[in-house]
Amino acid sequence: MRVWALFFAFLYINIYGQRYTSTWYNIDNGLPQSSAKAIVKDRYGFIWISTENGLVRYDGFSFITFNNFKVNNLHFGEFIGDPLLDSITVLNNFHENKIIIKNRFPKLARLSQRDKGSFSKGQDFAHRVANNIITSNFYNDIHYFIQLKNSTYRFAEKDAVIYKNEKGYETRISIPFSNKELNNIFVFNEVLFINDLKKGKTYSIDKGKLFVSEKPTLFNDPHTKIYWQQITNQTFIINRDNIYIVENKGNEPSLRFLVKYDEIGNHSYCSMFYDTDFNKLYLGTLNNGLNVLRLSDFYVAKKEADFSNNIYYASLPSGKNTIIAEDGTEFGKEGIVNRYRFGSNDNYPMMYNNSGDILIRKRNSIVRFYKNSGYKKKDSTFIKKGFESLIKNGDLYGATFSDFSSTQLHIFRNDLFSKPDFVYNFKSFVNTFFQYSDGKILVGTSDGLYSVVLGSSTITPILKNTHVKSIIRTKDNLIWVMTNKDGFYLFKDQKLIKMPNDRGNYLQSAHDILEDQHGAYWISSNNGLFKVPKRQLLQYVENRNTPVFYYRFTKRDGFLTNEFNGSSQPNASVLENGEFVFPSMDGFVFFNPARIKTYYPDRKQIYIERVKIGNSETRYFRNVLDLQNDYKTAEVFIDIPYFSDLENLYIATKISGQESSEWEQIPAGKELKYTISNLSPGDYVLRVKMLISPDGEFEEKLIRFKIQPFFYQTVLFRVSVSIIVLIIIMGIVQLTTNILRIRNKALKQIVHNKNSELKETSLNLEVVKSDLQKETEYQKKLVETISHDITTPIRFIAMLSQKLYESDDVELQKKYFDSIYKSSEQLYQFTLNLKEYTELYKAKNIFEEHEYIINRILETKKKLFCEIAKERGTIIINEAKEHVYSKVNESILTAIIHNILDNAVKNTFQGTIALGITENKNTTVLSVTDTGAGMSAEQIVVYLNLFKNPKLETPSFKGKGLGLHMVIHLVKKINAEINFKHNHPTGTIVDITLNKN
Incomplete structure (x- = not known):
């Protein structure tokens, strides 16, 4: 019989809780949808999340969504299968489709009846239980079953569980149980546990055998919530906001406390997963996304009262696991332990004297708190004005005095501070001193480091123009010099050796350095806490080309601030229990260096198999990448399941082949990738190396790729x-x-060429002659056209001038003057556009680039002829009200309307001339209608035949009808149509039809 005593021994345990940092992911920063219904980790180290809009692969810094399956339903549920066998299965709603995740890639697979999580047998329905989420509901009228590797548990009867072994034999186990209590079950190592929270009992069934425990435990406590997921074999116990996980301990189950999370009840959590490799707890919700808790073994102790000052520079170890700050507050890692009445003192070095008393500087005095009184009694020793700082190193005490132009350093052999044993003067402010041998000290000032021989006036500069902050001896007897903005140095053989900086140059301002039990240094700075193997720094001392790899801890690891503090005295403490304490700008940071993990990639979990060429979709490749010759850029992704701080990744790449490159660091970002561009065709090898251990060990991957050449x-x-x-x-x-x-034929060829040249010259002369004739004819036509168009206005002005000369009537003269002015103004406007007339017959473009309003042509011509028409007793009416647009050559159309209106004015007395526009879908019709003498039927036939004659290109501008000949020619030039018809009872209607297309 298996004994479960150890399992049931867990009562309410008083245990220190881990700190954590919380990061939320949802549709705004990575997830395709704000539900995380199930979480699992595959054998390759990647986290998979099931959502309502596809499956998501998470590698610690980027999310890759897979939702392009050829299915209509992307609402996925719980995971089943076995990650160790590289087989993770997930079904969508209503079990319509099956997706299998294999080799880091999900694909659609055939769905069988065995895959479905429910089935019917007669009128009974049975649903598979593969997890027990906090918000799940179970019903008594539905049968449930749990499928194990070789056996099955069925819940088909009230007060009974049916066990079916690998041979098919069934065993009925009677217990007071109903399906609604399935919320309180879980399976651990093939053993079924059923917890009765009301009666405080726990039932365990191992291979059909029942064991009952009535001991009160966290499992059967009424305040307990249980979450179990079969595929991960993880069970979580949530009790009063404390989260525990069930683990193996000597092949028996035990509870391990993870974290106290006060917000566990504030969200609809439906999935949980604990990543033991990176100490992270994943909490998935139904509607708020994914919450990742990064559990931490760092503890921050501070005063929690409102408006408390938690900026600390100095402290002293006190007892086994506490420290005392300069204000008398005693802190443990969980917070304040005790308070001593130290009062208000300077926030800088405090120290123990040889008797264990605490010395603190307060303005111009030294306050001494006596150990034998429990630090309750004190006295004060006045030093003198100008007292700046108190320093202790070894058995020597130092006091500095400043007058703002120089500093004095007084060295005392005892703590009576009556008379200094040695006095030294420095031009800059003295920050610290350190006795490194008998009779010799190092003095750190604001402008450098000096070596001083006690009892002598010899002061030897070692380092200049550098602000030395403190000098520290680690337990291996190495001496380190910390500076303000110039990094830190090793003092060895009377020389300083500068240590290399970290990649972010945060160690330019390093504060304290401690050595742990495993050969590593811990260094605090203004931006983070660093860990580095001591061996690497010492190897660098011997060989400056030796790389040094720092591991940086930040707020994401559990601090409240990245900024630590330091002063002239070493301020970091090593407690009796082995814990380290560093002061910061927001409390003291406690931790056990042996429990703080550093995370590096697994050498077997580095994958280079994705590429994005140009703007195309990301695709997968195996072994060899083939690039076409027209590629612009190719982004090769480096996939690493790494769930810690990306700043601690050291990745470098190098290209070798027809063209080569040096090792190049890959910057940490949302995606780790190397971009291939501007390489000539050929075969190449992409080398990727990655730091995989704190000892400086690298893993290298080789990817071969080929760039196809152009045909040439x-x-x-x-x-x-x-x-x-x-x-x-x-x-x-x-x-x-x-x-x-060829030379023999040269003479014949020359003669032939001369004849050809003469013929060509003759032809050229004929062409020139023809061009001159055309130019002469064009100029003649132009003069005739302009003369024709301005004849009527000039004749009208001449007639009015004669009447003006003959008339003595002032009013009549005023009328004539007004008509002459208006006609002259319009004639002037007409002559401004004469340049356009020069282009009428040469113009090849019969269309304008932009549309214009035809109405303005009618209005302009109306103004030109209105005074002439008025003299004849005729009225010109513009009936076109709506704006009509056209792209026909404006100059040609203007000349056409000018000549038609000119003829109408000449032949109309005491009548009316109407200008109109009619717009249809494909045509625009311009009409000029007069009530004058009109054209005879014979004239209409002659001009219509003249228009329809395709051979007529150039009119003869002689004799009568010059204007209409020109109009007909221009109408044909713009591919329009003209029509003449009688206006009853008298007059003529002329229509110009323009084609819109």
Whole structure:
């Protein structure tokens, strides 16, 4: 019989809780949808999350969403299968489709009846239970079963559980149990546990055998919530906001406390997963996304009262696991332990004297708190004005005095401070001193480091123009010099050796350094806490080319601030229980260095298999990457399941092949990738090396890729070119042999060429002659056109001038003057556009680039002829009200309307001339209607035939009808149509039809 005593021995345990940092992920920063219904880790180290919009792979810094499956339902549920066998299965809602995750990639698979989580047998339905989420509901009218590797538990009867072994034999186990209590079950190592929270009992069934425990435990406590996930074999106990995980301990289950999380009840958590490799707890919700708790073994002790000052520079170890701050507060890692009435003192060094009393400087005095009184009694010793700092090193005490122009350092052999044993003067402020040998001390000032021989006036500079902050001896007797902005140094053999900086240059301002039991240094700075193997620093001392790899801890690891503090005295403490304490700008940081893990990638979990070429989708490749010659950029992704701070990753890449490069650091970001660009065609090898241990060990991966050449870069092309060159050379040789033959034919060829040149010259002369004739004819046409168009206005002005001369009537003269002015103004405007007339017959573009309003042409011509028409008793009316647009050459259309309106004015007395526009879908019709003498039927036929005659290109501008001949020519030029018809009872209607297309 298996004994479960150890399992049931867990009562309410008083245990210190781990700190944590919380990070939320949802649809705004990585997830395709704000539900995380199930969480599992595959055998390759990647976290998989099931959501309502696909599956998500998480590698610690980026999310890759897979939702392009050929299915209509992307609402996925719980994971089943076995990650160790590289087989993780997930079904969507209603078990319509099955996705299997294998080899780090999900794909659609055939769904079988065995995969489904529920089935019917007659009228009974049975649902598989693979996890027990906090918010799950179970019903008594539904049958449930748990499928184990070789056996099955069925819950089909009230007050009974049916066990079926690998041979198919069933055992009925009677216990007071109903399906609604399935919320309180879990399976551990093939053993079923059922907890009765009301009666405080726990039932365990091992291979059909029942064991009952009535001991009160966290498992059967009424305040307990249980979460169990079969695929991960993890069970969590949540009790009063404390989260525990069930673990193996000597092949028996035990509880391990993880964290106290006060917000566990504030969200609809439906999935949980604890990553033991990186000490992270994943909490998935139904609607708020994924919450990742980064558990920490760092503890921050501070005063919690409002407006408390938690900026500390100095402290002293007190007892086994506490420290005393300069204000008398005694801290343990969980907070304040005791308070001593030290009062208000300076926030700088405090120290023990040889009797264990505490000495603190307060303005110009030294306050002494006596150990034998429990630090309750004190006295004060006045030193003198200008007292700046109190320093202790070994058995020597130091006091500095400043007058703002120089500093005095007084050295005392005892703590009576009556008379100094040695006095030294420095031009800059003295921060610290350190006795490194008998009769010799190092003095650190604001402008450098000096060596002083006690009892002598010899002061030897060692380092200049550097602010030395403190000097520290580690337990291995090495002496370290910490500076303000110049890093830290090792003092060895009377020389300073500068240590290399970290990648972020945060160690430029290092404070304290402690050595742990495992050969590592811990260094605090203004931006983080660093850990580095001592061996690497000492190897660097011997060989400056030896790399040093620092591991940086930040707020994400559990601090409240990244900024630590330091002063002239070593302020970091090593407690009796082995814990380290560093002062910071927000409390004291306690930790056991043996429990603080550093995380490095697993050498077997580095994958280079994804590439994004240009703007295309990311695709996968195996072994060899083939790039076409027209590629612009190719981003090769480096996939690493690494769930710690990316700043601690050391990744470098190098290209070798036809073109080569040096090792190049890959910057840490949301994606780790190397971009291939501007490489000539050929075969290459991409080398990727990664730091995988604190000892400086690297793992290197090789990826071969090939860039296809252009056709002119291929061997075939080069061979072809070589053959062509040989043919050309042979042709040249053959040509050389024919030179004499060619010379014999030269005279005949010259004569032939001369004859050809004469013929060509003759033809050119004919062309020039023809062009001159056309130019002469064009100029003649132009003069006739302009003369025709301005004849009527000028004749009208001349007539008015004669009437003005003959009339003595002042009013009538005023009328004539007004008509002459208006006609002259319009004639002037017309002459401004004469340049456009020069282009009428040369113009090749019959369309404008932009549309214009036809109405303005009608209005302009109306103003030009209105005074002439008025003199004849005729009224010109513009009936076009709506704006009509056209792209027909504006100059040509203006000339057409000008001549038609001119004819109408000449032939109309005491009548009306109407200008109109009619717009249809494909045409625009301009009409000029007059009530004058009109055209005869014979004239209409003649002009219509003239328009329809395709051979007529250039009118004869002589005799009568000059304007209409020109109009017909211009109408044909713009591919329009003209029509003449009678206006009853008298007059003529002329329509110009413009094609919109």
